[in-house]
Amino acid sequence: MNIRPCLVSLLMVAIALPAFAQTQSPGVDxxxxxxxxxxxxxxxxxxxxxxxxxxLEQEQARIRDEEAAMKADGKLDAAERKKLQRDLNRSSRHIxxxxxxxxxxx
Numbered sequence: 001m002n003i004r005p006c007l008v009s010l011l012m013v014a015i016a017l018p019a020f021a022q023t024q025s026p027g028v029d030x031x032x033x034x035x036x037x038x039x040x041x042x043x044x045x046x047x048x049x050x051x052x053x054x055x056l057e058q059e060q061a062r063i064r065d066e067e068a069a070m071k072a073d074g075k076l077d078a079a080e081r082k083k084l085q086r087d088l089n090r091s092s093r094h095i096x097x098x099x100x101x102x103x104x105x106x
Contacts, residue, residue, distance in 0.1 A: 025076050028067065031088045036060060038095050047099040056095055063087050 039056050042048035048056070066087065070080040 025067070025071075025081065025084070028076075028081065028084050028088065031085075031092075032060065032064065032067075035088065035091060035095060038099070042095070042099045047103075049103055052098045052103070056091070056098060059091050059094060063091060 039048065039053060039060070043053050063084065067076075067084055070076055070084070076084075
């Protein structure tokens with residue numbers, strides 16, 4: 001058995017793993033998922049009109065695109081994470097406002 005290919009494979013995994021871990025943002029990803037669920041729930045319950053839902057979906061898409069651009073260099077630093085959290089906070093407020101503005105999709 002040749003050990004050299006195994007060592008090369010292990011070395012590649014050891015190098016790639018930290019970079020992969022840095023691009024993961026479980027807190028941000030969970031929030032994005034929860035906000036998407038809130039939008040879907042608002043659509044189903046009629047709390048969101050189609051126009052409101054479309055606007056909120058576009059906002060979520062912009063945040064996802066922004067996150068992808070930030071992760072393009074293989075890491076998400078503290079300042080980038082903070083900006084994403086601010087954007088998600090703003091988006092969360094928009095979702096709450098639109099869901100509770102007493103407009104109903106008839």
